[in-house]
Amino acid sequence: MALTLHNYTLSGSCYKVRLLLEFLQIDYHTISVDFFPGKEHKTPEFLALNPLGQIPVLEDGALQLRDAQAILCYLARKYDPSAQYLPDDPAVFGQVMMWLAFAGNELMAASAARLHDVLGYALNVASARAQAQSAFAILDDHLAERAILGKTWIVGDAPTIADIACFPYIALSGDGGIGHEPYPYLRNWMRAFRKLPRFHAMPGIPEFA
Amino acid sequence: MTVTSDIVALNQWLPVAYPGQVTPTKPHETLLLGQLIRLTAASDGTVTAVALNASGAPERDLPIIEQFAVIFTTLGDNPRPMPIIQAFDEPDRRIVNCGSVGVHASPFRIVENFLDMAHFCFVHTDILGAENETEVLSYKTEHRQDVDEIWATGCQFFQPAASPAAAEAGEGQMTDYTYRVLSPFGVMLYKSALGYADRLDAICLFIQPKTETECIGYMPMALLDDTSSNTGMIDFQQTIFLQDRIILENQRPKLLPLTPRSEMPTRADLSSVAFRRWLKDSGMRFGLLHEEAA
Numbered sequence: 001m002a003l004t005l006h007n008y009t010l011s012g013s014c015y016k017v018r019l020l021l022e023f024l025q026i027d028y029h030t031i032s033v034d035f036f037p038g039k040e041h042k043t044p045e046f047l048a049l050n051p052l053g054q055i056p057v058l059e060d061g062a063l064q065l066r067d068a069q070a071i072l073c074y075l076a077r078k079y080d081p082s083a084q085y086l087p088d089d090p091a092v093f094g095q096v097m098m099w100l101a102f103a104g105n106e107l108m109a110a111s112a113a114r115l116h117d118v119l120g121y122a123l124n125v126a127s128a129r130a131q132a133q134s135a136f137a138i139l140d141d142h143l144a145e146r147a148i149l150g151k152t153w154i155v156g157d158a159p160t161i162a163d164i165a166c167f168p169y170i171a172l173s174g175d176g177g178i179g180h181e182p183y184p185y186l187r188n189w190m191r192a193f194r195k196l197p198r199f200h201a202m203p204g205i206p207e208f209a
Numbered sequence: 210m211t212v213t214s215d216i217v218a219l220n221q222w223l224p225v226a227y228p229g230q231v232t233p234t235k236p237h238e239t240l241l242l243g244q245l246i247r248l249t250a251a252s253d254g255t256v257t258a259v260a261l262n263a264s265g266a267p268e269r270d271l272p273i274i275e276q277f278a279v280i281f282t283t284l285g286d287n288p289r290p291m292p293i294i295q296a297f298d299e300p301d302r303r304i305v306n307c308g309s310v311g312v313h314a315s316p317f318r319i320v321e322n323f324l325d326m327a328h329f330c331f332v333h334t335d336i337l338g339a340e341n342e343t344e345v346l347s348y349k350t351e352h353r354q355d356v357d358e359i360w361a362t363g364c365q366f367f368q369p370a371a372s373p374a375a376a377e378a379g380e381g382q383m384t385d386y387t388y389r390v391l392s393p394f395g396v397m398l399y400k401s402a403l404g405y406a407d408r409l410d411a412i413c414l415f416i417q418p419k420t421e422t423e424c425i426g427y428m429p430m431a432l433l434d435d436t437s438s439n440t441g442m443i444d445f446q447q448t449i450f451l452q453d454r455i456i457l458e459n460q461r462p463k464l465l466p467l468t469p470r471s472e473m474p475t476r477a478d479l480s481s482v483a484f485r486r487w488l489k490d491s492g493m494r495f496g497l498l499h500e501e502a503a
Contacts, residue, residue: 009444010451034440036447037227037308117311118451120425174455177313203451 003028006049006057008035010118012111012168013068014056015202016103019164020072022198024079036119069100072161085161095155096162099139103165106135110169113176114204129178136173136183139166143185152192159196167193168202175204212243212284213421218495220285223394224415224427227306228278231256240419242495244284246271258282278306278429279415292358292391296399296411296431305439307428307446309417314457315496316394316416316424317465317488322453323396323414324388324480326366332452335369339381342367345477352487359390359487361480372410373437373445374403385409390484393493394418402433410434412446421496422463426450464498471500 005021007014007030021028033055034040042053050057050066057064058071060078065071076086087093109131115121116128142154154162171190173180180187193199201207213219223241226248231237237248238261245261258271274281277297296302312319322328326345329338348364364386370376371384387399387409394416399409410432417425428446466472467489474482488497 009448032440032444120311203448204455
């Protein structure tokens with residue numbers, strides 16, 4: 001039975017899941033959520049699926065999962081026997097989890113700035129941009145250290161779900177008025193990410209970085 | 210910014226909200242041509258608007274028109290009449306409200322992008338255009354003086370997935386287009402609807418200029434489609450608009466230049482040339498680049 005993704009095309013969090021599904025060549029179908037302007041994710045029907053009222057939600061048979069990072073872990077563990085995307089080695093696993101948490105917390109400030117600029121959400125955009133820029137600087141520094149070691153990816157020698165979880169809201173940050181100019185290592189990493197087989201862009205991701 | 214003094218820009222009906230954005234418990238404050246305004250809804254849903262002064266106190270009442278699934282107001286005393294779009298009155302049409310999207314660009318660059326077919330294959334690849342079918346075939350433009358609108362007719366473009374219904378059918382098609390510039394801040398197109406030989410889908414874009422380079426776009430549609438879900442149609446239209454948005458925000462200069470030599474048009478840009486000429490003749494100053502004479 002195919003997987004079902006409750007999806008909104010313009011959501012960076014849903015895009016994380018779509019990227020991994022494509023990379024692993026997993027069959028799935030989507031149910032579109034009218035996130036905007038319909039706010040369908042706050043309706044009683046959707047809250048029954050996810051009481052947090054957030055997308056994405058993944059259904060695999062009887063299993064229902066919310067949270068993009070949790071879904072990435074589940075898909076990698078279940079459908080990637082090579083364990084490339086979620087390595088077993090405890091130290092590597094720990095670092096992947098660390099950057100997944102970073103993607104789900106600090107980087108979400110870039111999502112907030114985008115929601116403000118694109119969909120008119122009422123929030124303090126200057127503060128959201130400043131928080132996102134601090135987070136970007138932290139990952140840019142990390143990738144600079146990795147580059148000195150000759151490494152391309154956030155953890156290990158191959159792309160993991162840490163890269164997949166961090167990519168969307170960094171790549172989409174221009175939508176929220178946050179440029180990539182101050183972060184050369186983020187730019188190199190994004191270029192490498194875009195070259196991955198079966199990579200697909202989403203609206204708002206620059207074609208030529 | 211301060212409120213514009215451009216009388217041409219002031220005398221327009223301009224979009225300021227979509228239905229459902231203003232409710233009895235949730236007033237809506239927004240900027241129009243530099244003027245802060247507040248919209249409130251009564252318990253029966255009737256929307257009223259006021260202009261606010263610098264300290265946020267109501268200054269004067271503004272008129273409201275709700276039409277085409279958009280709420281319009283004007284700051285002017287003698288606004289250009291609202292356009293007539295029959296498609297929205299036809300009973301078998303589905304009226305779809307796609308909400309609104311903010312864009313940091315001149316309103317007129319947004320209009321021009323909407324009129325342009327040449328970018329379909331590069332910006333909306335595999336949807337509104339294909340990379341191996343890039344030709345913009347010859348089309349006609351005219352200034353219809355009775356309604357004072359610019360029309361582009363006889364437009365055709367090969368499209369892999371012209372609409373959600375066409376994407377479902379799975380084959381590309383030659384799509385017929387007609388474009389109408391409804392006002393300096395409003396534009397629409399008619400395009401082939403799958404399964405209808407002689408009727409066309411109607412898709413509008415009304416632009417709320419907050420300032421000269423900050424806008425909000427509203428995209429109501431009157432469609433002939435019995436199969437696609439509303440969510441699917443909204444998703445499709447928003448996807449297209451966000452693909453355009455990143456291009457629009459990166460255009461320089463941000464204000465639209467009107468001198469013929471500042472941006473070189475090609476044959477495919479006939480509608481843009483007609484739009485710029487019409488805009489210049491209208492006396493508009495707002496949102497335009499004013500170059501020094503050489």
